[in-house]
């Protein structure tokens with residue numbers, strides 16, 4: 001047997017567990033929590049909530065903290081748009097955003113520019129958090145952000161059609177996946193479906209997907225010491241998988257405009273056989289309210305690689321406090337509530353998003369409900385970081401530029417990665 005299936009099935013009847021709040025409500029007078037002072041209403045600047053549960057989590061807090069209410073300020077759905085708006089806010093020293101829901105790759109940049117309040121380590125117990133998530137909130141050994149959600153890429157696949165075609169295990173390599181597609185496409189139900197999509201539009205999602213293709217072939221964008229090393233045969237072989245897949249039609253042309261939600265809608269409409277996506281899709285695609293045609297029909301597996309299983313890029317979000325905000329003591333308490341075990345457990349049950357607290361991955365009741373948790377934990381523990389650099393904006397733009405040129409066919413893979421190496425070497429000293 002070439003591979004082991006991870007999970008099939010459907011999440012049925014998810015009970016929403018209400019959580020108790022971590023701190024009591026307080027008066028309007030300024031109190032100090034370490035260096036984080038001030039209590040009162042605050043805002044929570046966050047990318048558009050794709051999971052649909054965030055307002056509920058905030059409502060639970062607000063009901064218990066009438067004088068320290070949190071208002072969500074919704075930023076764009078895509079990471080680049082969020083980053084731009086947060087930076088605009090920070091460079092004008094505006095106090096409009098109190099808590100920032102940072103993508104895990106932005107902490108260095110935001111901390112180095114002194115846009116974040118440093119968090120006292122003694123106030124935040126991170127001992128139960130997954131190790132790789134903890135360092136995403138640190139810069140030069142100091143704490144700036146608390147991991148609230150992790151993310152690891154998963155291969156969603158149409159288990160119903162695989163069963164029908166007599167394929168008993170999900171693909172571990174790209175070649176196996178394309179071969180499976182050839183077989184599946186012979187089924188009348190799959191004749192018009194695309195084989196594969198991920199996040200291939202020119203934005204942060206492409207940095208994630210291109211890095212995964214490169215890492216899955218044994219290449220790197222930057223090496224362990226942080227030095228760019230992307231002009232290599234392994235990196236080229238990795239990116240070339242995507243390039244060839246577009247050329248051969250395994251990746252539909254439309255997928256070159258897909259961000260997370262475009263791909264999710266295509267998968268849910270039955271238009272994709274395989275889809276690289278984050279865990280949040282698991283609950284939404286299993287909804288039986290008519291929004292998904294594939295509820296109960298799919299399963300998830302680890303990402304494919306070139307000659308064996310691939311590796312995910314580490315995703316996720318951390319909560320930080322804007323250096324320019326008022327009511328930082330309230331913000332600190334809200335962060336403790338939002339990242340605490342009870343809130344993360346309830347959020348996992350409601351949304352299938354990846355928690356940052358390790359024990360939730362080993363909880364038998366949760367593993368029963370979300371059988372992929374064990375594999376997801378392994379995927380997060382083995383995930384590769386994107387370059388953790390102060391000039392992250394320029395670095396990701398260069399990666400996106402090169403990867404998009406290659407998959408859209410305006411540059412050869414070879415030229416694209418040669419140029420990328422030159423650019424990254426100038427950016428990362």
Ligand code: GLC
Pocket residue numbers: 079103104105150151199204205206208260278314315316317
């Ligand atoms: C998800 C990940 C984040 C990543 C983004 C890319 O939101 O959690 O880390 O940058 O997708 O689109």
